[in-house]
Amino acid sequence: MPDQVLITGASRGIGRAAAERFRKEGWRVINVSRSPCTVPDVVNVRVDLAEPGWEPAVEEALRDGASQGRLCVVHNAALYERDDALTMDADHLRRVLEVNVVAPLVLNRLARPLLTDGSSLLYVSSTLGEKAVKGVASYVTTKHALIGMMRATCQDLAGTRVHTACVCPGFTDTEMLREHMGADPAVRASVAGMTTFGRLITPEEIAGVLYTCATTPVLNGAVIHANLGQVER
Numbered sequence: 172m173p174d175q176v177l178i179t180g181a182s183r184g185i186g187r188a189a190a191e192r193f194r195k196e197g198w199r200v201i202n203v204s205r206s207p208c209t210v211p212d213v214v215n216v217r218v219d220l221a222e223p224g225w226e227p228a229v230e231e232a233l234r235d236g237a238s239q240g241r242l243c244v245v246h247n248a249a250l251y252e253r254d255d256a257l258t259m260d261a262d263h264l265r266r267v268l269e270v271n272v273v274a275p276l277v278l279n280r281l282a283r284p285l286l287t288d289g290s291s292l293l294y295v296s297s298t299l300g301e302k303a304v305k306g307v308a309s310y311v312t313t314k315h316a317l318i319g320m321m322r323a324t325c326q327d328l329a330g331t332r333v334h335t336a337c338v339c340p341g342f343t344d345t346e347m348l349r350e351h352m353g354a355d356p357a358v359r360a361s362v363a364g365m366t367t368f369g370r371l372i373t374p375e376e377i378a379g380v381l382y383t384c385a386t387t388p389v390l391n392g393a394v395i396h397a398n399l400g401q402v403e404r
């Protein structure tokens with residue numbers, strides 16, 4: 172029976188690149204997002220993780236592919252909103268928490284009965300999981316939370332032969348980053364200049380790190396900095 176991966180937010184960006192990579196390696200891939208993943212042979216569960224009631228559709232897709240193979244869950248979907256720690260509205264924070272933090276917890280519970288030996292629960296945090304910049308308080312807060320959740324997951328999985336890790340990407344060339352950089356080529360060049368290689372990371376590079384995590388149990392509990400080396404100013 173084939174291995175199976177469930178990726179949230181594989182309709183574009185890092186999640187889509189991960190879907191492509193796992194498919195190439197022969198895994199059954201389930202995408203969970205509002206719009207579909209266009210990678211061939213991916214099973215799409217089209218739900219909004221910010222709205223209650225999405226669990227049955229995801230459970231059904233997981234059950235349809237249930238096998239004795241490994242299951243990997245990649246908690247990748249995220250909201251990246253401009254906001255401020257001092258003025259943020261509570262309902263706004265609740266919505267971001269719902270997608271970035273609550274959905275991973277719920278998915279772990281749904282996946283639990285299918286976690287055979289060698290399975291994994293992978294989190295996608297950010298360089299902003301361990302530091303902050305101005306104006307993105309809910310994102311910074313939730314990305315820090317994911318690192319804590321991964322560490323708790325590691326402890327609570329002890330003895331199960333299931334592993335977990337948290338990948339913290341740096342500036343990766345996706346729609347999320349492009350939306351925040353805007354269209355000005357000078358801004359893009361300046362952001363690229365913030366990595367020691369002077370370029371943006373490709374989604375495929377992060378997908379490769381995720382695939383390595385899924386297939387490498389010794390990384391259990393690891394926080395992986397995948398950022399090409401950030402230039403500190």
Ligand SMILES: NC(=O)c1ccc[n+]([C@@H]2O[C@H](COP(=O)([O-])OP(=O)(O)OC[C@H]3O[C@@H](n4cnc5c(N)ncnc54)[C@H](OP(=O)(O)O)[C@@H]3O)[C@@H](O)[C@H]2O)c1
Binds near residue numbers: 180181247
């Ligand atoms: N790009 C970077 O520079 C960077 C850096 C550090 C960390 N990261 C992290 O990497 C991960 C992927 O980021 P990305 O750059 O690939 O982002 P992206 O291009 O914006 O993709 C985000 C994905 O999340 C899904 N999503 C968003 N809201 C959702 C919702 N309410 N329900 C279901 N799915 C939802 C989107 O799908 P739909 O719109 O179809 O629902 C989309 O597939 C995120 O966790 C992000 O924080 C990215």
